[in-house]
Amino acid sequence: MAFLSYLISGLGLGSVYAIIALGYSMVYGIAKMLNFAHGDIIMAGAYAAFFAMTAAGMPLLAAALISMVICTLLGVTIERLAYKPLRQASSLSVLITAIGVSYFLQNASQLMFGSDTKIFPSVLSGSFSLFNGRLSVSYLSVLTIVICVVIMSVLTLFINKTKTGKAMRACSEDKGAAVLMGINVDAIISITFAIGSGLAAIAAILLCATYPSVYPTLGSMPGIRAFTAAVFGGIGSIPGAFLGGLMLGIIETLAKAYISTQLSDAIVFAVLIIVLLIRPTGLLGKKVSVKV
């Protein structure tokens, strides 16, 4: 029973990683860049929700909506100002710019909100028991898993069934050809950033519901984890990001429970390395062969 309860909390944590990784992976698939500032958009979303709930006294859903709007605007603005001028630049220049944006967001929030840790209001507490009380499952884990599955399904439908989704797939396949087909590539990239950042806001609230503290560098560790999850599943692939996130959450929770809390980081990354050795493009990644 203990194993099952660890598994469920691992799935909950993994769902949060998966939501972040979805944003990471979509941006990578279409803009072909590692957006290191993605984690800091989570941080911005967490602060937005925190102030909406404590200072403005809004209910959770309204705060979530506000946080999503702010993150979406922030994501699109960053893309326009910092990444768009670098479309033709080398991928390393874009990477360094993303790091610069990440520093900027962290330090700006430290200046605006102070470096102290703020306690996020309790969102959803309580649990229900199964198997005559031998297994207790928190409502939060269930909610997180459900939200993650819903997001993943909606996103898959969106990508596969709508015209915009089709345009997105075209952009990720071949930008030059997409332009010739009359697709507005800049608009598609903006939409991708908007979706990714909106997802980051949802992840922020779920993350803060589990670990209720808000501080300026809140996003960097989940950011690295989500990046790992996206690569784990095959970067650029939406089901891959979902699977990678869940696996990472489960491995981390089980490693903490059964092996060692201090070494859980090392174990997660060791598993990643082993997976990449067996499948060099991640679990569900496409193998690209280069023509000579």
Added chain:
Amino acid sequence: MNVIKNLFSPKKRSRTISLLIVIIAYAILQIMSSTHNISRLLMSLLVPVCAYITAAIGLNLNVGFSGELNLGQAGFMSIGAFTSVIIAGIFNANGIEGIPVLIVCIICGSIMAALIGWLISVPVLKLQGDYLAIVTLAFGQIIMSLINNLYVGLDANGLHFAFVTNNMTLAEGGRMLISGPMGATGVRTVSTLTAGAVLVIIALLIAYNLIDSKSGRAITAARDNRIAAESIGISISKTKTLAFVVSASLGGAAGALYALNYSSFVAAKFDFNSSILLLVYVVLGGLGNMSGTIISTALLVVLPEMLRFLQSYRMLIYAIVLIAIMLISNNETLKTKAEQFRNKLGASKRKGAE
């Protein structure tokens, strides 16, 4: 005269210029410090700057010449640093102090980092592109996490190791060299600016000798066109491993120099952020450009300290400077302007020659 001409021949020019930059900077700093015209803050930054330059030169070999994105260089610095702490501890316990300790530590640190770099390179170099980048990141995190849980003590009976929990009891007179998350403590500082400058010069000589050798040409060939290089019989895995291991060993040497400059430091000092910072130094200095790496590292290590008068705004300004440099250096209109200017300059020069 011929010697000088030879030094500035197209093939040797960049090597000579980068060595001159180091020597001149060293001379100026020595004069400044002997006449006490240097602030204490700048003085305290000199050895770390040398360490970061050495590590960045190594990273430039990997990222600039071998073309592989490495996000774990700080991990190799960490290996070099903690190896040297253990060795310095043994030496100090036997009454040996000073520069010999530093030399042995730097050599051992770089050998240890090279060894682990070689072990890591086997799985790492099987991958390509961003997948390779994340595996180097993963190894950097693993190294940090392992050292964060490592306990090393020294007493009359020799070295004692413990992992995760510190369960050792040291004999009387023994002391802890590395105590897990508390890091290395009680290190006797021996690093000096002279030692740092010598290390940078050695790193430059190693880097340039590698680049100008047959193996170096194989490395750039493998970077520019993997398939073409393979088809003419260059072993890709061998060349990439060579660049990776040399890069790791320079990182280890840098770590050793860095470690013996502080009486205590923690493993978390060499985290993902420091790897990223090293990458920023290399990219800003220009991929494959050693002089650029030296200048950008020195400027970017000193810049945040010089911006202290801005107080809490300094890191914000630093971030803006970083983004601005990237945007300006990739601006199309500015690029064409620079190109035109260069062409004009070239034309007038040619005219003058006629």
